[in-house]
Amino acid sequence: MSRIAIIGAGLAGLALARELRDFAAVTVFEKSRGFGGRMATRYTERFQFDFGAQYFTVKEERFRRFLQPSIDDGTLQRWDAHFVEIRTGVVVDSRQWGTEPEHFVPVPKMTSLARRLAAGLDVRRGVRVDSLKRRGTAWQLLDDNGAPLGEFDWVLSTAPAEQSAALLDGHSPLAESIDELRMQACFSLMLGLDGDPGLPWQAALVHDSPVSWISLDSSKPGRSGHASLVVHSANAWADEHIDDDPQDVQAALLAAACEASGLDLRRSAHMYMHCWRFANMPRHSGPEYLLDADARLAACGDWLIHGRVEAAFLSAAALAGRLLEFSE
Ligand SMILES: Cc1cc2nc3c(=O)[nH]c(=O)nc-3n(C[C@H](O)[C@H](O)[C@H](O)COP(=O)(O)OP(=O)(O)OC[C@H]3O[C@@H](n4cnc5c(N)ncnc54)[C@H](O)[C@@H]3O)c2cc1C
Structure with a gap:
């Protein structure tokens, strides 16, 4: 079974985790103490x-x-x-x-919706993912102090655009395409x-x-x-x-x-x-999610569509649908 790390327990991160949890071992990392992000x-x-x-x-x-x-x-x-x-x-x-x-x-x-959606998921709150490191075929996540947070096959970032770009920088060309988006x-x-x-x-x-x-x-x-x-x-x-x-x-x-x-x-x-x-993020056209299948890195969130709760869900659902094709 794949090990998937999701960064962010906002609506996108929790929707993604719920869609994928029957097919993979999913861990969600959230830097704040609560659930819901901008909700x-x-x-x-x-x-x-x-x-x-x-x-x-x-x-x-x-x-x-x-x-x-x-x-x-x-x-x-x-x-x-x-x-x-x-x-x-x-x-x-x-x-x-x-x-x-x-x-x-x-x-x-x-925050009540996020709390409900998080039930039954493995969500590590108060943990900020600072960087990623390649270890063989896996990704190691590191916190602010450089301490390891575990190894994963896939890393999916739902952090806002600029923060996702910083995490993926140096690991995937996705970071450059995110750089064009300004929240x-x-x-x-x-x-x-x-x-x-x-x-x-x-x-x-x-x-x-x-x-x-x-x-x-x-x-x-x-x-x-x-x-x-x-x-x-x-x-x-x-x-x-x-x-x-x-x-x-x-x-x-x-x-x-x-x-x-x-x-x-x-x-x-x-x-x-x-x-x-x-x-x-103003409504704009473009892909609903970003995926680098070779590196097994991806990003989703409202910022890929429009700064709205529904857009956060649609971006996450589209990415989950694509990832589930890999498990078939
Ligand atoms: C002031 C304001 C008003 C709004 N009003 C509306 C409205 O009325 N209607 C509407 O539909 N939408 C509204 N929105 C937009 C709506 O809140 C968002 O579209 C939606 O909540 C985005 O969800 P998300 O999961 O994509 O991102 P987020 O909710 O931003 O979730 C991302 C999560 O990632 C976490 N994170 C970031 N970096 C890291 C890291 N390195 N490690 C671990 N965790 C990390 C963050 O803490 C956050 O919890 C508003 C937003 C704001 C700010």
């Missing part, structure tokens, strides 16, 4: 924030089939938010989300409020502003915490300000969020900002 949740004593992906839609039938058990057992629920579009502080469009399309969120938090950044500002802000909407797409998105995160199904807002910057704005003083970035986003929402958010009970250096 992330942060807590404080009073507040809870989904500070990466906000929700996702399902267009492809095979993604729906993959998710159906999680829909059936309530891990995934619909977020029927009142959605608005805002331009210079004015609501220019407004609609109620419902079935066309459905906007799914994991319950009770964004966009995003700042996520999390605001915990003392009471209900009284907003007439729960999700807002914001135009012509450093801010691109505001959600009343606590309005999602199954959330238990106090009122919480998540504010995301526009990707282009984040790329432009990525090296600025974080306090200046936070102040600019806060001012833009106040303007867009009409709320005075400066006295929020809790305020925290996270910077996603590799957050998003």
